[in-house]
Amino acid sequence: MPAIIEVQNVSKSYMRDNFQIPVLNNINFNVEEGDFLALMGPSGSGKTTLLNLIAGIDKPTKGNILVGGTEISKLTESALAKWRAHSIGFVFQFYNLIPVLTAFENVELPLLLTSLSKSERKKHVETALSVVGLSDRMLHYPKQLSGGQEQRVAIARALVTDPLLLIADEPTGDLDKNSAAEILTLLERLNQEFKKTIVMVTHDPHAAEKARKIRHLDKGDLV
Amino acid sequence: MKIIKLIIKNSLRHKLRTFLTILGISIAVIAFGLLRTVVTAWNAGVEASSANRLITRQAVSFIFSLPYSYREKILKIPGVTNITYANWFQGVYIDKNQFFARMAVDANTFFDVYPEFLLSKKELDDFKKERTACVIGSDIAKTYKLKIGDVMTIEGDIFPGRWDFVIRGIYKPRDKTTDATGMYFHWDYLNERMEKEFPGRANQVGWYVVQIKDPAQAAEISQKIDALFKNSTAETKTESERAFQQGFLAATSAIVTAMNVISFVIIGIIMLVLGNTMIMSARERTREYAVMKTLGFERRHLTGLIMGESLLISFIGAGIGLFLTFPLVEGFAMVIPKGFFPIFRLEPITVIFACSAAVFIGLVASVPPIQRALKTNIVDGFRFVG
Numbered sequence: 008m009p010a011i012i013e014v015q016n017v018s019k020s021y022m023r024d025n026f027q028i029p030v031l032n033n034i035n036f037n038v039e040e041g042d043f044l045a046l047m048g049p050s051g052s053g054k055t056t057l058l059n060l061i062a063g064i065d066k067p068t069k070g071n072i073l074v075g076g077t078e079i080s081k082l083t084e085s086a087l088a089k090w091r092a093h094s095i096g097f098v099f100q101f102y103n104l105i106p107v108l109t110a111f112e113n114v115e116l117p118l119l120l121t122s123l124s125k126s127e128r129k130k131h132v133e134t135a136l137s138v139v140g141l142s143d144r145m146l147h148y149p150k151q152l153s154g155g156q157e158q159r160v161a162i163a164r165a166l167v168t169d170p171l172l173l174i175a176d177e178p179t180g181d182l183d184k185n186s187a188a189e190i191l192t193l194l195e196r197l198n199q200e201f202k203k204t205i206v207m208v209t210h211d212p213h214a215a216e217k218a219r220k221i222r223h224l225d226k227g228d229l230v
Numbered sequence: 231m232k233i234i235k236l237i238i239k240n241s242l243r244h245k246l247r248t249f250l251t252i253l254g255i256s257i258a259v260i261a262f263g264l265l266r267t268v269v270t271a272w273n274a275g276v277e278a279s280s281a282n283r284l285i286t287r288q289a290v291s292f293i294f295s296l297p298y299s300y301r302e303k304i305l306k307i308p309g310v311t312n313i314t315y316a317n318w319f320q321g322v323y324i325d326k327n328q329f330f331a332r333m334a335v336d337a338n339t340f341f342d343v344y345p346e347f348l349l350s351k352k353e354l355d356d357f358k359k360e361r362t363a364c365v366i367g368s369d370i371a372k373t374y375k376l377k378i379g380d381v382m383t384i385e386g387d388i389f390p391g392r393w394d395f396v397i398r399g400i401y402k403p404r405d406k407t408t409d410a411t412g413m414y415f416h417w418d419y420l421n422e423r424m425e426k427e428f429p430g431r432a433n434q435v436g437w438y439v440v441q442i443k444d445p446a447q448a449a450e451i452s453q454k455i456d457a458l459f460k461n462s463t464a465e466t467k468t469e470s471e472r473a474f475q476q477g478f479l480a481a482t483s484a485i486v487t488a489m490n491v492i493s494f495v496i497i498g499i500i501m502l503v504l505g506n507t508m509i510m511s512a513r514e515r516t517r518e519y520a521v522m523k524t525l526g527f528e529r530r531h532l533t534g535l536i537m538g539e540s541l542l543i544s545f546i547g548a549g550i551g552l553f554l555t556f557p558l559v560e561g562f563a564m565v566i567p568k569g570f571f572p573i574f575r576l577e578p579i580t581v582i583f584a585c586s587a588a589v590f591i592g593l594v595a596s597v598p599p600i601q602r603a604l605k606t607n608i609v610d611g612f613r614f615v616g
Binding site (some may be wrong): 117 | 233239518525
């Protein structure tokens with residue numbers, strides 16, 4: 008399988024009060040198309056930072072990142088935003104749904120940036136919500152849903168544009184055991200049935216077991 | 231779902247805060263509208279003044295009169311097409327708190343020089359024929375429920391005694407800026423009684439109104455008139471009607487300036503109120519903006535969302551404020567003494583000003599939250615704890 012993500016000599020450091028804090032040190036790895044990779048490691052190991060770099064919401068201090076053949080570390084802010092809109096589906100630990108929008112409207116949100124008509128958007132949203140099993144909750148607001156349901160809406164929002172890559176940052180971190188299992192099963196299904204490439208950050212070994220591959224980070228180094 | 235729907239939903243997220251902000255804007259717009267109306271009313275005389283009319287008054291002070299004999303001499307100056315004259319009569323009609331202009335005028339020329347007072351030919355003829363006749367403005371007729379043939383009894387103060395006038399005409403204003411609250415009667419009637427009761431005050435004119443052919447000659451003719459009476463016992467000061475009206479306002483210019491300043495300070499206050507609301511809203515939504523950026527929303531989208539919300543609140547507040555200002559101005563006009571402000575209404579320019587201010591405020595108040603939303607990068611946005 009060809010590599011969909013190529014991380015080449017990537018380093019990242021942050022400036023905090025005149026101090027340079029290294030977070031990632033010369034990282035190199037590839038992710039193949041259709042893979043399901045779990046990035047594990049203790050807090051502060053740099054896994055979320057690496058995920059943000061791959062998703063194009065942060066830029067490396069050094070090195071190159073290619074996703075689907077696009078050198079994203081060189082894109083401008085505007086080009087990166089457009090690229091994220093059609094290439095990346097992001098699932099957050101705290102769901103991050105817009106509270107004033109219904110499940111349907113939250114899932115529809117990324118489609119507003121496309122040229123799809125209203126009826127086409129409706130079809131896409133309904134499909135995405137049916138994939139996550141929430142067809143009957145389309146008109147519910149986030150506060151009317153359980154945590155697991157909110158995360159499923161967030162997954163539907165990540166899926167709705169049919170992105171190259173699904174990025175999940177601790178997707179089960181805020182869920183109870185049963186809901187977490189449901190979400191992991193859903194991600195596994197998306198990978199196996201819908202052939203979605205997934206990169207997931209987790210510190211839960213049970214969650215990582217669902218992935219096909221596991222990589223560990225420790226103090227900014229891949230081990 | 232369209233972006234506009236998201237803007238509306240965002241506006242209604244904190245209903246009480248949005249309501250209070252809209253209420254604040256509405257009250258400020260009402261205050262702005264009332265103040266501007268007062269300022270406009272104050273300047274109404276200046277606005278209504280004609281370019282081809284000069285006012286000749288006593289050089290020392292307006293309260294001193296001029297000899298009636300000046301009339302013929304002024305009329306002979308080249309460029310002067312007509313002349314009329316008047317005396318401020320004042321007096322009390324029914325209630326001393328109810329003020330409106332009451333003047334003795336030259337019945338033969340006054341309405342020729344002031345064509346903005348529309349009077350039918352019959353009414354004008356009837357007025358000219360009868361020594362004790364008077365003409366009143368349509369607003370006064372409406373206020374006091376007066377009609378042609380009614381007698382107006384005025385208790386004189388400057389010119390003591392009881393004065394009875396028969397209404398022979400009700401004039402209508404030609405323009406919006408024309409005063410429809412005046413009352414005009416024969417100068418001859420006044421003069422006759424002065425000759426009998428106070429001979430020293432007879433044959434005196436309060437001021438002359440000189441009609442000229444070419445407004446460009448106003449300064450030249452003014453100089454000629456004043457030169458005619460230089461070194462006399464009653465020297466004159468002639469100026470354009472506009473300058474004359476402005477001279478009246480000069481005494482109160484500090485108040486008008488203060489009101490002008492306050493009306494614009496109010497706009498600044500609205501801006502701060504709305505700006506504060508928008509900054510709080512944007513701060514609370516820092517994480518949501520980070521999410522939207524992650525989804526691919528660009529700077530222009532976020533700018534549109536925040537600016538749209540700011541403009542929406544601003545427009546609703548201004549709309550409600552303006553809607554309420556109309557009846558409030560009318561109510562205010564009924565409370566203030568009649569005739570104190572002959573023209574007291576919400577002018578279109580005030581409405582345009584308030585609408586423009588709403589757009590301006592909406593735009594300016596959205597700048598700080600937009601800057602904040604755009605400046606915060608996605609990673610910091612997700613870390614933000616509100």
